[in-house]
Amino acid sequence: MTATLPRHQPSVRVVLDQLGRGSRTRAVRRLFPMDPESGCFNELQTAYLDHEHGLCSYNAQVAVLDDLRFLDRWCKMKRQRDENWVPPEHRAAADKAPLTQREVEDFGRWCQRNARSIEKEIEAAKSNVSYLPSDDVVGTPYRNRRLRNASKYLQWLTTSLATGDEDDVQEVALTEVRKRKIESWFEKQLLAEPKASDPASLRPEEADAFHQVMHDENLFSNDATRSRDNLILQLLDQGLRAGEVLKLRVSDVNDAYQLDRGRSRAIVTVVRRANDIDDERVIEPAVKTNPGMLPIPSRLASALIRYVLDERRAAIDSRPDGLETPYLFVNQQGRFIGRPLGQRNLNRIVAKLKGRFGLPESFVPCTLRHTHMTELYDSLLAKGLKGKEIQERMVPRGRWAPNSNMPSHYAARSLMREAAEYVEERDRKLKHA
Incomplete structure (x- = not known):
């Protein structure tokens, strides 16, 4: 069965294909690029997306189509x-x-421009880029992504639309030469991307401000969503990603997981459920890291269970179609009441803190994950652990691969602090030498 879902954007239609039977039924979200002017499907881009990116996540496919759309406008x-x-x-x-x-x-010069500007150029029919407003420039990573996706698409066209005889060695060689030229020309347009960046975690005083504001009832003034919003922020503060929080099911919360005989602990279980038939959201949240069980405070687990029995139950019972969703967090009001919460609403919850209560303007959901990992690193360091010992304890919490370098990335603030202390100690020794 195929069901057409609402469009994510005018140039893309999302179709939900249900595959399999019974308990083996799964849903696959397929994206179909459309020409907004004619309303027809773009068959070549559809074939390319299915062939080259069919197993990629929804957001990755949307990014590819966004870049191909830019290429289309440049061609126009x-x-x-x-x-x-x-x-x-x-x-x-x-x-x-x-x-x-x-x-x-x-095309490489145009890739540094905002997508809206190319539409203005089409309307004005200007012949050259003579002036680039400062607010019209996109970041280098975004520019390079456009170039890479356009290059891969054009290389695919070169081989897929070739009309020569596949058994003709000379024709095949010429096709490969054209493909390599496209690849080489685009590679030369790529710019070096900045590697260093400021630590994404909160400073100690900002982290203290966050924990204080979590008890501020004025922040959660809406009675219908107060408990849910507070719990979401608490889970983000435990190191979960936004997508992981949105994909949690009621059954993933366990307030008495048996660790040893006579000893239990509250946990949440993070599971990768890509293309889940039970997920009715058009944009399905993604679980990027490995699955795993995360210990959480007992008070948080108890609060989650109370939410499930009270506010969440009331929202589910108010749902017009009477259907039940297995996902933990749902919309508490409005026309989507009782349906699983989406990324946009989660971002709105976090945005209440942005630039307020002593928190930075850069505050986003992942800020709390970085902060949690930094605090974990500091705690392990204070216990006398070093290097590999810290790595072994941080990897399960972050659910990374065993040899991942992500612990050092997330603990960047702590590592900078350590380096500064080493420099200061060296300085003191040199002064007394």
């Missing part, structure tokens, strides 16, 4: 300026390179 601008200009698809079908080196360079 080129055709508007020169009616004899041949689109890449037509060139590839005629066994020619989809773009010339000079055209790739021109």
Whole structure:
């Protein structure tokens, strides 16, 4: 059975394919790019997405289509300026390179611009880029992503639309040469991306401010959502990602998990449930890290159970269609009452803290995960643990691969503090030398 879901954006239609039977039924979200002007499906881009990115996450596929949409608008601008200009698809079908080196360079210059600006250029029919407003520039990683996705798509066109005989060695070699040229031309347009960045965790005084504001009832003034919003922030503070919080089911909360005989602990279980048939959200939240069980405070587990029995139950019972969702956090009011909470609403909850109560403007859901890992690192360091010992304890909490370098990434603030202390100690020794 195929069900058409609401569109994520005008140029993309999302279709939910239900595969299998009974308990083995699964849902696959398929994205179909559309031409917003004609309303027709873009068959080439659909085939490319299915062939090259069919197993990627929903958000990854949306990013690819966003970049291909930018390429489409650039091609439209080129055709508007020169009616004899041949689109890449037509060139590839005629066994020619989809773009010339000079055209790739021109596209690379346009990739640094905001998508809205290219629409303005199409309307104004300007011939050259003479002035680039400062608020029109996109970041280097975003620019490079556009170039990489466009390059892969054009390489795919080169081989997929080739009309030569597959058994003709010379024709196959020429096709491969054209493909390699496209790859090389685009590689030359990539810019070096900045590697260093400020620590994403809260400073100690900011972390204290966060924990104080969690007890401020004025922050959670809406009675219908007060308990839910507070619990979401508490789970983020335990090191969970936003997607992991949204994908938690009621059954994933256990307030008495048996560790040893006569000893139990409250836990939440993080499970990867990609393409889950029970998830009715158009944009399915993603669990990026490995699955695992996370110990949480007993008071938090008890509060989660109370929420399930009280506020959540009331929202589920008020749902017009009478259906039950297994997911822990649901909309407490509005026309989507009783349905699983989406990423946008979670972002709104976190945004209540942004730039307020002594917290930074950069405060986002992942800030709390970084802060949690930094505090864990400091705690382990205070116990006398070093290097590999700290790594072995942080990896299960973050649910990373055993040899992952993510612990040092998340504990960047602590590592900077350690380095500063070593420098100061060295300085003191040199002064007394």
